[in-house]
Amino acid sequence: MKEMHHTERYKIDIPSVNETIMADEGDILAEKILQAGIPLSLYCSQKGLCGKCFVEILDGKLPPLKEREKVFITQKGLNQNHRLSCLYRIQSDIRLRIPLESMIQEVPILHTGVESPVELNPAIKKFHLKLKKPEIGLPYSFQEAVENYFQKKLSIPLPLLKKLPGNIEKGWSWITAAVYNDEEILSLEPGHTVNNNFGIAIDLGTTTVVVELINLNTGETLDIETARNSQMTYGSDIMSRISFAVGDPKNAEELRRSILKTLNGMIGQVLTRNKISRSSVYEIVIAGNTAMNHLLLGLPVKSLALSPYQSVFSCLPELSSVDLKFKINRHGKVYISPNIKSFVGGDVSAGLAASDLENRKGNLLFVDLGTNGEIVLKTEEGFLATSTAAGPAFEGMNISCGMLALPGAIYRAEYKNQLVFSTIKNKPVLGICGTGLIDFIAIFLDEGKITPKGQIKDDAQRIRISDNISITQKDVREMQLAIAAIKCGIKMILLKRQLQFGDLDGIFIAGAFGNYLNIENSMRIGLLPRIDKNKVHFIGNSSIAGAKGFLLSGPTRKRIESLVKKIQFFSLASDPLFQKHFIEAIEFQKQSL
């Protein structure tokens, strides 16, 4: 007996990608394309709102253009054979072309040779929509008028609801909505303002703060502003700032206000330079270490400085920009990159987002070289993290001729028959920054001017580099301690997983050192394990790169939040073997395991 219900089967031919898909009558074209593994953009979750999934129907039924399609076709200058595949129900064999613009867009967030693109899928999306005039007999509410367009329940802040009837009366029928996480309306604006959709990524460092202005529709970085963390006035290192904050609640508030003022000022500058209004900025993502993010949020920091070193939060839900007093859109959001543990903060989780260790194979080491060295190891067993107090020597602090990596700092040195060095921006020598110090020590070790134990052989206890620049015995000792902290951290994290240097498939070096760090010299002095140099990757400021990744991709946040929960942590300093390994590590040598 034949089946009673019979649906027609049709053939969907996509010559450009050499695919032929079979589909039933009435199937949604977009869904069939996705099922075939073609990365069609899902930007608005198949609601016909974003106009991103257009296909050109070369052969097959062409249903009349829907109102939304007409508008997009005009805006984009497409020909009349284009249809939104998420609204297209299959009713014939089709041959079609998928324009490149209809595919998922990926944005690179690292700029250092390591590929780590994120899918452009920001938490904030803007859509152009038309509010229907209500009719007598069907007097739906203004809120429903918006919800009907989105075909889902949305939360709309009361202040926006308040203005909605008046604005519609003024003649708004086409409006632009900024939507957060597909569930909350942040803005309702007259006309077509879809293109004004901006976000701010912030690397909130102890010493330096970076603010990046980003177009949320394209992923493009429009501007970057770097400044000194204004809290430096209250203490150059984290611990002195914590002490200051713990001393008096007013001090903590002063620190909060100080950094907030800096950040709002920097945001103002990039916006002014790019002629963008604050109300077109809907989200800020902040990646900072635990102390920095706690101080910014006004959370108590005492527990960060006392054993067992607890942070107050790990993953926070999105916060309100107004509550935190950030000057962007008044319904804007602030996302804080999650803390892993008290000394492995949001800068590291952002770094993990940027380096995408989770999706790379093998035994991988992530090292953030800074005042606090954070080390994360990924193996088949999962992620293991620790932190090690390197001190500020890598940033040129506590070094007689040391300085931050600013113009005039010697950042690179070589021995080619004689000592040759370069300064940042080729400015006259002002001092030596971290990478320069590492190069000098490696050279002097080779020359025998410094012994493996770190002793300067010269009686003057000082090695002259130029007229007013030299390296003292004390400088070498400071560097030895900083290097030993990292060396010891790397060694112990590998020991915890019974790995040797040779088992490592990759090392990702994050931090301001960037590409300036000389790998050979770093290995020579024992800072980095001696492995195949091709396995060492500099990823630069991965904190700001990760913040950008979070800003451009909601799913990346979810992925890192769940990763953060799973990362195991061990406390280096409280490990009984720490003393032994640290003392061993003080001697410059080819590091061994």
Add this chain to the structure above:
Amino acid sequence: MKEMHHTERYKIDIPSVNETIMADEGDILAEKILQAGIPLSLYCSQKGLCGKCFVEILDGKLPPLKEREKVFITQKGLNQNHRLSCLYRIQSDIRLRIPLESMIQEVPILHTGVESPVELNPAIKKFHLKLKKPEIGLPYSFQEAVENYFQKKLSIPLPLLKKLPGNIEKGWSWITAAVYNDEEILSLEPGHTVNNNFGIAIDLGTTTVVVELINLNTGETLDIETARNSQMTYGSDIMSRISFAVGDPKNAEELRRSILKTLNGMIGQVLTRNKISRSSVYEIVIAGNTAMNHLLLGLPVKSLALSPYQSVFSCLPELSSVDLKFKINRHGKVYISPNIKSFVGGDVSAGLAASDLENRKGNLLFVDLGTNGEIVLKTEEGFLATSTAAGPAFEGMNISCGMLALPGAIYRAEYKNQLVFSTIKNKPVLGICGTGLIDFIAIFLDEGKITPKGQIKDDAQRIRISDNISITQKDVREMQLAIAAIKCGIKMILLKRQLQFGDLDGIFIAGAFGNYLNIENSMRIGLLPRIDKNKVHFIGNSSIAGAKGFLLSGPTRKRIESLVKKIQFFSLASDPLFQKHFIEAIEFQKQSL
């Protein structure tokens, strides 16, 4: 061949309910009990937090008491054979007793003979929990310490996070958390404060406001306060208040402040009387008509008064008590009973929650008799709603000797050889309220003093009732219009579904009339259809009853919100047949269809 993996099957015997359940080794006891259809309390979603699902193990394995169980057993004075069934893994045959307290609790919300209990499952729940001291080597965050206890991600407001470390330092280890919707912490308090869990239900009427203080753990009403809506000063009816508000934004703000002050004052009174602090009140539910809820929220009301009569919102997500300036716990919530349509507001959706029409069978009519008469018909086809402008005559307004249903008002009259009447609280006669007017008209119609067309036969155009009380020709005309509005509404809503009076299986009368309304007289004058009197149910103030239902049951909110979306609406006044039916309805008569 035998199966390789073999799990033991065990028998769970529950003599008190005559049930025997089979279970596999390792099954959770609570889940097996639920699967057997026994309504075990699910209060904390099986996390061992609420201590509500205790069973007494009469025979069978008794695993050692868990820490949480020990605490609850002491608190509740239970014997040592009790175990929390949500934490109990089956490992033997068991015979057990389920105490009544472990069953789902139902709370009646109507007090008028119509049964309509809700399951006690408030959106706000309080739990007593112990924060683990962090350990060196595992320094989880304070936020995680709370989340770990709940075994899920929770949002904690920044101000609560700020205080958490200090409070734990002060020696808090046992704390009580108030949790909203299983996802947001509203309060973290030292010690055991689970019993201090209160909510406020509000009926926000145009004329009268009712505030009810409710224990969210037991469902008990602790106190009720009734007051005049202070906005009466700005206009006794809705339309005059809307005109006032539309005139100037300052006026709208004045109306908002006025009602807010009244409500905060009333809340203060019930709390003071019951010695409850504002911080122990975590939620307010407000049921009011659209104009009243819009004015309270500061939303524009112009569109409510102009065709096509749009409200600004229908279903709002929970609002913050601080944003709305309600004086309860600073992280408290405010839930607004959803509006169905511009003239069928949150008071009616609360009424539908209270009457539970959705779960009753047959063709059912819900009529809210007030200045605005709202009529909802439920049939197999679904829900249909309309509203009809009855005017204020039922509230005694625009009637020469009319008054609100206050002490001294004639609320009931009979003819037993002579005219006999009663006043509210037996006070000396001051006037006649709505139910009294209905009785008098019915009696005078029977006596022939009033003709079916509403003409007073006496030349004086006035019927004397007592020394200073009489009913004038104008009074009769006012009542005719009010009655006709309701008559016409009921008739037309039935016509829309091709129903006749005889097809009705029940009429639920809501409104302040309560039990005072004489059914026979109401049918005599045509206000109610003539059907079997046993099918007519007075449900009293169903707006406050529904608000209480929403407060005590999160699931009821979800149910009514989705119902509200499905209710069809028709505009009575814009129906072409309205004029004809209205004119017909003006004549007193046995109403016919």
